[in-house]
Amino acid sequence: MINRLSAIFVLACMLAPGQVVAQQTPTLQDFAGRLAAREGLTTIYVARTFLTMDPNKPRAEAIAVRGGEFVAVGTRAECEAAAGKDAKVDSTFEGKVVIAGFVEQHVHPVLAALTMNTKVISIEDWDAIDGFSPAVREEAGYRERLREALAGHKDNKTPFVTWGYHHYFHGAMSRETLNRMAPDVPVIVWHRSAHEVFLNDAALKLTGIDEALIKGLGESARAQASLPEGHFYEQGMLAIHPRVAPYMASAEQFREGLEFSKTYYHRNGITLACEPGGFVSKPMQDAINAAYSDDATPFNHYFIGDGKSFFAIKPNDAASLLAETRKVEGWGKGRTAYLANQVKLFTDGAIYSQLMQMKGGYTDGHHGAWIVDPPSFDFMFQTYWDAGYQIHIHNNGDAGLDVVLSSIEEAMRRKPRKDHRTVLVHFGFAQPEQVRRWGELGGIVSSNPYYVTALAGRYAKLGIGPERSRNMVPMGDVVENGVSFSFHSDMPMAPAKPLQLVWAAVNRLTAEGEVAGPEHRVTLDQALKAVTLDAAYSVRMEGRVGSITVGKDANLTVLEQDPYEVHPAKIKDIPVWGTMLEGRLQPVAAATRAAAAPRGRGPGLADTVSDLRVEHAAIEQLARLIGYTCSD
Structure with a gap:
């Protein structure tokens, strides 16, 4: 996401070196699982059925x-x-349907921690940190x-931050609108895309964003920043976000956000998650590790x-690009x-902002944007290709896809590679011929x-038009061309609920209740593979x-119903009992109780970002790098 680099960098400064987040206390079940692993004990599990996702043996009645x-x-x-005769038989899964552990190919835990900590007012239901937030899809x-x-x-004195606003559902937003609604409170309205913000006068003053700052940005960033409107998007948002991010969450809120994620x-059955497009801050990685790395x-x-x-560290220097990339790989x-x-x-830009680069432009005359020129x-692309990297590419528009195709065709001409698995990520719009070439x-x-x-329902009427909207995420073309595919939520771009992704792909129902592009529906078999085996394939796991x-990690997701036996419209509602991770049973109910219990504060965490202003120089340095990159 365009804002993630700066947001994460700033939040990294919220934790001084050596500070840690409070970790979860191991349970008796954890110790039992570790003991069984250490002693080499074997457990046989029986269930109503095991959906193995192994094409050589699709179902089983037991596992060891x-x-x-x-x-x-x-x-x-x-x-x-x-x-063998010493094995123990465990009936925990009796009557349940067990599938290979769900793999979430693409989430953003830091961004999720931040957005779920705001006042969420969005176009869909969310279980946010301060409680359930129902959808609102109209302006009034x-x-x-x-x-x-x-x-x-x-x-x-404390900024009001809200996330979820979308202009095509909620109407126009501006600096003046927010001034009228809250003349005395700094207000930050974070767009549903997470690629845009709107600020009122009080927020601009608080963050120090003024005409002099905007004039100092690169050309592309200046074009995507409007001080009169208080509106900053894509490269413009990336450029000013180091000023805004410190006011989006305190260190304590951030910790709670990670624990929430x-x-x-877990309660949605995920056993492996991945964030493509991480961060370059070692303190921030240490903070993530403190929340996620413990064995529990x-x-x-x-x-x-x-x-x-x-690239921002030393633009157009291939050796530096690879060296900086390899530095983080041990973090x-x-x-x-x-x-x-x-x-x-x-x-290209965000699909939620309608800033993807589209062939034929937009019906209302606005233009897309480039995240990277x-x-x-x-x-x-050519640098990483030559170095043998697997490349994951954020792309949403079909005009953006032309740029990707041009780069990969040139790379294959110069230096052909087999099994490179270059991943087209998000896949908002693509023409059939583009999909064929990609495959x-x-x-x-x-x-x-x-x-x-x-x-799809709203975009059919605004910006995109009915024909292109019905062909959004054209999975029928992917299947027809035999291209391997996985699904991801990109949370918070969608809830991190693999069963909801399966439901969405199998049904293609819009929020308005219509089916968009039925020819692009996939089968349940294909959809379940897309959140298990094929998702693992996409990250070489x-x-x-x-x-x-046999031989793989004992990761399982345990369901209360069989996806093959419920109505397709009900797939997303199948309850998740829990998971198994490398042989350790993890019921959702137990984890939910533990999460709800009172917890102590992490040792040494600052109460607010304002207590750590000593890092301001580092933030300014990043802003200068961003401005330089955007002008390239």
Whole structure:
């Protein structure tokens, strides 16, 4: 996301070196699981059925687990024979449907921690940190909710931050509008895309954003910043966000946000999560590690470096780009790790902002935007390609996809590679011919099918038009061309709920209740693979996770119903009982109780960002780097 680099960098400064986040206390069940692994004990689990996601054995009635791995899969008799007479039979899963552990190919835990800490007023329902926030998809309702929230904000010295506003649902927003609604309170309205912000006078004064600052930005950033409107988007937002981010959350709120995301992922069955396009701050990584790395964390979390961040350090220097990328690859700890030789790049703007680069433009005459200008993108792409990296590319528009295709075709002409698995990420709009070329070039897709649910109905009327909207996220073309694909939520761009992604792809129902592009629906088999085995394949983890197969990590997601037996419209409502991670049982109910229990503050955490202004110089340095990059 465009804002993530600066937001994360600033938040990194909220934790001084050596400070840690309070970690979860191991349970008796944790110790039992570790003991079984250490002693080499074997446990046979029986269930109503196991959905293995292994094409050679799609279903099983039992599995055997030893040392955190699957050692047998099949009938109960087969598992007992393989496990030996000392094996223990466990009936925990009796009557339940167990599938290979869900793999979330693309989430943003820091961004989720920040957005869920704001006053959420969005176009869909959210379980936010301060409670359930129902959807509002029309202007009058949004304005009323915003007025109510502002009325409840009693401290005029503390900024009011809200996330979820969307101009195509909630009407126009401006600096003057916010001045009228809250003349004395600094207000930051964070767009649903997370790629835009609106600020009122009080917020501009608080953050020190003025005409002199805007004049000092690069050309592209200046074009995407409007001080009279208080509106900053894409490169413009990235440039000013170091000034805004310190006011979006306190250190304590940030810690709580990360802990919230842990519970959120777990209760939705996620056993492996990945963030492509991470950050370049070691203190920030240490803060993430403190929240996610302890053994009690119910999933493994992987990171992929953010190429544009490394490029900003020394633009157009290939040696520096690779050296900076490799520096971060050892920053993980425990249940967090970087995926070596993988990197995330960016082309065009956000689909939620309608800033993707589109062939034929937009029906209302506005224009898309580049997160990274094409020449800089191509330099990064060719550099990483030649170094043998797997490249994940944020792209939403079909005109943006032309830039990606041009780069990969040039790379394949110069230096052909097999099994490069270049990933087209998000996949908002693409022409059939583009998809065909992508498949022929060896590319794969990680799409967000929730775009159809959230946006296709409204975009048919505004900006995009009915024909292009019905072909949003064109998975039918992907299937027709035999391209490997996975799904992701990009949370908070969609809730991190794998079953909801499956539901969205199988049904393609819009929020308005219509089916958009039925020819692009996928089968349930394909959709479940897209959140398990094929998602693992997209990050080169299929040898370790993604299916219930002998020798792989014993990761499971336990469901109360069989997805094949419920009505397709009900798939997203299937309850998740819990998960297994490397042989350790993890019921959701127990984790939810633990999360709800009172917790002490992390030792040494600052109460507010304002207590750590000593890092301001570092923030300003990043802003200068961003301005330089945007002018390139």
